[in-house]
Amino acid sequence: MLDAGQTREALLEVNNIEVIYNHVILVLKGVSLTVPKGGITALLGGNGAGKSTTLKAVSGLLGSERGEVTKGSILYRGENIAHANPADTVKKGVIQVMEGRHCFEHLTVEENLLTGAFTRTDGRAAVQQHLELVYEYFPRLKERRRSQAGYTSGGEQQMTAIGRALMSKPETILLDEPSMGLAPQLVEQIFEIVKRLNEEQGVTFLLAEQNTNVALRYAHTGYILENGRVVMEGAADALRENPDVKEFYLGMSDTGRRSYREVRSYRRRKRWLA
Numbered sequence: 001m002l003d004a005g006q007t008r009e010a011l012l013e014v015n016n017i018e019v020i021y022n023h024v025i026l027v028l029k030g031v032s033l034t035v036p037k038g039g040i041t042a043l044l045g046g047n048g049a050g051k052s053t054t055l056k057a058v059s060g061l062l063g064s065e066r067g068e069v070t071k072g073s074i075l076y077r078g079e080n081i082a083h084a085n086p087a088d089t090v091k092k093g094v095i096q097v098m099e100g101r102h103c104f105e106h107l108t109v110e111e112n113l114l115t116g117a118f119t120r121t122d123g124r125a126a127v128q129q130h131l132e133l134v135y136e137y138f139p140r141l142k143e144r145r146r147s148q149a150g151y152t153s154g155g156e157q158q159m160t161a162i163g164r165a166l167m168s169k170p171e172t173i174l175l176d177e178p179s180m181g182l183a184p185q186l187v188e189q190i191f192e193i194v195k196r197l198n199e200e201q202g203v204t205f206l207l208a209e210q211n212t213n214v215a216l217r218y219a220h221t222g223y224i225l226e227n228g229r230v231v232m233e234g235a236a237d238a239l240r241e242n243p244d245v246k247e248f249y250l251g252m253s254d255t256g257r258r259s260y261r262e263v264r265s266y267r268r269r270k271r272w273l274a
Ligand SMILES: Nc1ncnc2c1ncn2[C@@H]1O[C@H](COP(=O)(O)OP(=O)(O)OP(=O)(O)O)[C@@H](O)[C@H]1O
Pocket: 021, 022, 025, 027, 045, 046, 047, 048, 049, 050, 051, 052, 053, 054, 065, 066, 067, 099, 177, 208, 210
């Protein structure tokens, strides 16, 4: 199972991109990554590392925040989408679920889901059928379908946000921090659904997470970002066993406290990359 992320064809290739906000704030300093078709790829790193910015660069949402890809390319199925508008990117099959859910609070859960189908041209019957499919994955949303989204729980709002993205019939979902603010049991439930959507519906995921532990248990491959650069990448199981990842991102170590010398060499590497 863990080879899935590594052996399949590349769907999305981010090549050495630089992103600048407001013409002056350099945030991504040459990020490259590959998302294989049918895989779950995790983008990891602490606060402000550049995870959301990377996702927005792919989905085309940077523009609304005065951000811009100033170098490099973003190839989706070989076509450069680095400067595409978000609606065109959705039509190509790539959609982002923003951090913090962003439901339309005054609309019902079902109305929220239906807004996700706005780029579709395959007719109401197909949309209705797809809605039922979304409810199969999120039975809780079916129960809550007539509730105003603003009055549903954080977990239900996260489900609504993912369900709404699914309504566009995406090939790839860019999922930003699905675990944010949710209890561990709910986080696990959401990741289980991600896994099923990946395995049963073939949806490719690129997910940004601060929760390294859960992300590396569900992803096939991972990239760790620090300060706008990729500092480590590899198969998820290899990253989970990596002593630096264990110590700095999973809060554990094989050998108890690691020696100052080892920590220093890691820091030195970080400085080198900075
Ligand atoms: N619209 C913006 N204008 C200026 N700077 C921004 C903007 N959005 C993000 N940044 C800066 O870019 C850097 C990376 O932010 P980003 O949100 O991509 O990080 P992140 O890894 O997703 O972290 P978090 O999990 O906290 O969202 C941060 O220093 C942040 O302050």
